[in-house]
Structure formats: structure tokens, C-alpha cells
Amino acid sequence: MKRLIIYSILSIAAIYAYGQSNFSKTDIKSIMKRVADWQIxxxxxxxxxxxxxxxxAALYMGMIDWAELTEKEDGDSSYYEWLMKIGRRNAWQVGKYMYHADHIAVGQVFLDMYQKYHDRNMLLPTLARTEFVINHPSASTLELDYRNMSSLERWSWCDALFMAPPVYAKMYMLTNDWKYIEFMNREYKATYDYLFDKEEKLFYRDHRYFKQKEANGTKVFWGRGNGWVLGGLCEILQTLPHSNMHRQFYQDLFITLSERIIQLQGKDGYWHASLLDPDSYPSPETSATGFIVYALAYGVNEGLLDKTTFMPAIEKGWKALVKAVEKDGKLGYVQPIGADPKKVTREMTEVYGVGAFLLAGNQIYEMVE
Structure with a gap:
């Protein structure tokens, strides 16, 4: 608490030093278009x-927010058309593994497309998958060794909290069937109880890191892993109405994690691959930073996070992300696929980093008057 108070005082000073907001809607849209177009x-x-x-799936989530913005403001439906082609050529199916959270993540975007176009083909595969999983729950446990594929049938790694829970939240809102929210709550809280370190107020990536230490002796908390959790919470909170009795848990967790994560931003504006040992991983990391900026900006826009406290971190984070974009629109410094902190270089890029960038950009754009 004392560290947060000190940070707040510094934040107020920073705001007076360079103004409430240095964002430009034109600049934000321009850089987002370059990044989206390069990736396509x-x-x-x-x-x-x-x-x-x-x-x-993470890319599509950023792209669909960008598609909504460009269609609304510019009458440009080309990004929706791009998503439509992807859905149609895959018959709006989700991934092949029945219980694996990663293989239902695309359902989030397909359900959003269904809400826009009301084509039942966009809904049915995700409906079928979620129905089966709820009616035939996995008998696996969170503690299984990762060499056993059954260990991935539950949400046993923190990334899963971005991939699967929002699908069930959206299915609940589409059907008004309580079983979806009950399943989501049960599985989410099991993962929270298992992976959330209540002292550090951060999520372990999975059970393999409970006893591991970084070079400086601190616990291992992965930047993007905690970014995944924050991003998933944003999706849940944007889906569940304020009147929903279960929303408070997710809202409280979002605020707790946000207040912790803001303390761990690097001087360069990035959140690094290792949250508690940034000196061992000093290079920028844009996928963690993108998801975190997305979450903090959403929190301010929604009134969940104090603007005075969080705006300086949001501005520093967005400026850092923009610095990682090449002239042609390629986003660099994205840590490759993995499960723990790794070194990152400027030429590294990944589609999920672009998705995070677009999610963040849309929230930044929304806060500019």
C-alpha cells in the first residue's frame, strides 16, 4: 500500500510535468492501421x-476491435471482411482439442461476429463445444505433470484465463443460461486459488514455477502471463453486466492485479519478460506491455482505476509500444511462444503481440477527447 501511495504522488507530479494527455486520435489511428495492415x-x-x-485468436480479438472502429468512423468494412473470410474458410469451427483452452479461444471472436451478423453458423460450433465440455467435464486435476496431456484439460496455466473464460461469459450473455457462468466461475476460481500468489499479488504461469527463482532470488512471474490474465479480465468485464452477481469477483481481481502491475513498469515504459527481475531481461517486450496497457486503459475508461494514478503509466506504455513499430508497420520486441521469461530482440514479432497492440490502441483512442 505504501509503495502505491508513493507511486500515486509521483504520478501526479508526472501529469503536471507533461500534461493530462499527449495522445492524438490521428496518430493513434495511423499507427494502428500500419500495424494491422502489415500483419495482414x-x-x-x-x-x-x-x-x-x-x-x-489473440490477433483476431485486436482486429475485431479495430474493425469496429474503422467501420464506425470511416465506413471501412475491409477488416470485418478479412475476419469473415477466415471464419468462412474454417466453417466457424474452433480448435481440435475438446478441453484445451487454447482451442476454444477463437470462439470469442466468432461469437462477436455472430452478435453483429446474426448468422447461426458463426455460433453453432462454439455452442456445441461449450455444451459438451459443460455436460462432460474433464476428470483431470490442476496438479498433473505437464508431460501428461490431460493436465491441459483444465485451466492449469494462467494464459488459459485469457483464452477460455470470456467464451463462457459470452455464451451466458447470448443464451441467458446460468450453466455457462457457473462453469466459468468454478473453473476460474480453481485456477485463481492454485496459481495466484496472494503475497506478491501476481499469477504464476503454472505449477512448475512455484519453487523456481530468478537470478536475483525473486519468484518467477512472467510478464506476458500476467498480461494474459489482465486481458482476459477485461473481456469478462466488458461482457458481464454490472448487475451480475458474479462480476464483483472479477472486478476486484482486476483492480488488485492492476494496482500491483503498475508498480512493475520499467523506466523505459515497458513491462519486461520477468516482472520481478527485469535486469536479467532488460530488453523491451511488447506483448506483455500491450496486454497491460490495454487493461489499464480499459480500467481508466470504465472508471475502475484512478485516472490520476494510472495515466502516466498508460502514456509511457503506449509510447514505448509505438517505438517498437518499424516504418512499414512491423511490431518488434515480441517474445516468441513460450511459458516463461526469455530474452527478446527487436526483429522478433508474433501475431498475438499485434493483437495486444490493437486492443491497447483501441482503448487509448477511446480515452482521447
């Missing part, structure tokens, strides 16, 4: 990048 023109390849994988 340079599709990712490989087995981790098929249309229905989690990597692309």
Missing part, C-alpha cells in the same frame, strides 16, 4: 499459426 500482408506460418490456434 505478412501472415504468420507454421503449425502454431493455423487459423484456429490461440496465437491467431
Amino acid at each position: 500482408a505478412n501472415p504468420a506460418k507454421g503449425h502454431e499459426h493455423d487459423d484456429l490456434n490461440w496465437t491467431h
Whole structure:
């Protein structure tokens, strides 16, 4: 609490030093368009990048927010058309593994498309998958060794809290069937109880890191992993109405995690691959930073986070993200696919980093008057 008070005082001083907001709507849209267009023109390849994988699910989530913005303000439906082509060529299916959270993540975007176009083909595959999982719950436990594939049938790693819970929240809102929210709450809280360190107020990536230490002796808390959790909470909070009795848990967790994460921003504006040992991973990391800026900006826009306290971190984070974009729109400094902190270089890029960038940009754009 004392650290947060000190940070707040410094934040107020920073606001007076450079003004309430240095954002420009024109600049924000311009950089977002460059990043989105570069990614579309340079599709990712490989087995981790098929249309229905989690990597692309995160990209689509940023793209659909960007599509909504460009259609609303510019009458440009081309990004919706791009998403439509992806959905149609895959018959709006989700991934192949029945219980794996990563393989239902694309359902979030397909359900959003259904809400816009009301084409039942966009809904039915995700409906079928969620119905089966709820009616035939996995008998696996969160504690299983990761060499056993059954360990991935539950939300046993923190990234899963971005991938799957929002699907069930959206299914609940679409059907008004309480079973979806009951399933989401039960599974989410099990993961929270298992992976959330109540002393550090951060999430372990998974059970393998409970006893590991960084070079400086601190616990291992992965930047993007905690960014995944914050991003998933944003999606849940944007879905559940304020009157929903279960919303308070997610809102309180969002605020707690946000208040902790703001203390861990680097002087360069980035959140680094290792949250508690940034000196061992000093290079920028844009996927963690993108998801965190998205979450903090959403929190301010929604009135959940204090603007005076959080705006300086949001501004520093967005400026850092923009610095990582090449002239052609390629986003750099994205940590590759993994489960723990790794070193990152400027030429590294990934589709989920672009998704996070677009999610953040849309929230930044919304806060500019």
C-alpha cells in the first residue's frame, strides 16, 4: 500500500510535468492501421499459426476491435471482411482439442461476429463445444505433470484465463443460461486459488514455477502471463453486466492485479519478460506491455482505476509500444511462444503481440477527447 501511495504522488507530479494527455486520435489511428495492415500482408506460418490456434485468436480479438472502429468512423468494412473470410474458410469451427483452452479461444471472436451478423453458423460450433465440455467435464486435476496431456484439460496455466473464460461469459450473455457462468466461475476460481500468489499479488504461469527463482532470488512471474490474465479480465468485464452477481469477483481481481502491475513498469515504459527481475531481461517486450496497457486503459475508461494514478503509466506504455513499430508497420520486441521469461530482440514479432497492440490502441483512442 505504501509503495502505491508513493507511486500515486509521483504520478501526479508526472501529469503536471507533461500534461493530462499527449495522445492524438490521428496518430493513434495511423499507427494502428500500419500495424494491422502489415500483419495482414505478412501472415504468420507454421503449425502454431493455423487459423484456429490461440496465437491467431489473440490477433483476431485486436482486429475485431479495430474493425469496429474503422467501420464506425470511416465506413471501412475491409477488416470485418478479412475476419469473415477466415471464419468462412474454417466453417466457424474452433480448435481440435475438446478441453484445451487454447482451442476454444477463437470462439470469442466468432461469437462477436455472430452478435453483429446474426448468422447461426458463426455460433453453432462454439455452442456445441461449450455444451459438451459443460455436460462432460474433464476428470483431470490442476496438479498433473505437464508431460501428461490431460493436465491441459483444465485451466492449469494462467494464459488459459485469457483464452477460455470470456467464451463462457459470452455464451451466458447470448443464451441467458446460468450453466455457462457457473462453469466459468468454478473453473476460474480453481485456477485463481492454485496459481495466484496472494503475497506478491501476481499469477504464476503454472505449477512448475512455484519453487523456481530468478537470478536475483525473486519468484518467477512472467510478464506476458500476467498480461494474459489482465486481458482476459477485461473481456469478462466488458461482457458481464454490472448487475451480475458474479462480476464483483472479477472486478476486484482486476483492480488488485492492476494496482500491483503498475508498480512493475520499467523506466523505459515497458513491462519486461520477468516482472520481478527485469535486469536479467532488460530488453523491451511488447506483448506483455500491450496486454497491460490495454487493461489499464480499459480500467481508466470504465472508471475502475484512478485516472490520476494510472495515466502516466498508460502514456509511457503506449509510447514505448509505438517505438517498437518499424516504418512499414512491423511490431518488434515480441517474445516468441513460450511459458516463461526469455530474452527478446527487436526483429522478433508474433501475431498475438499485434493483437495486444490493437486492443491497447483501441482503448487509448477511446480515452482521447
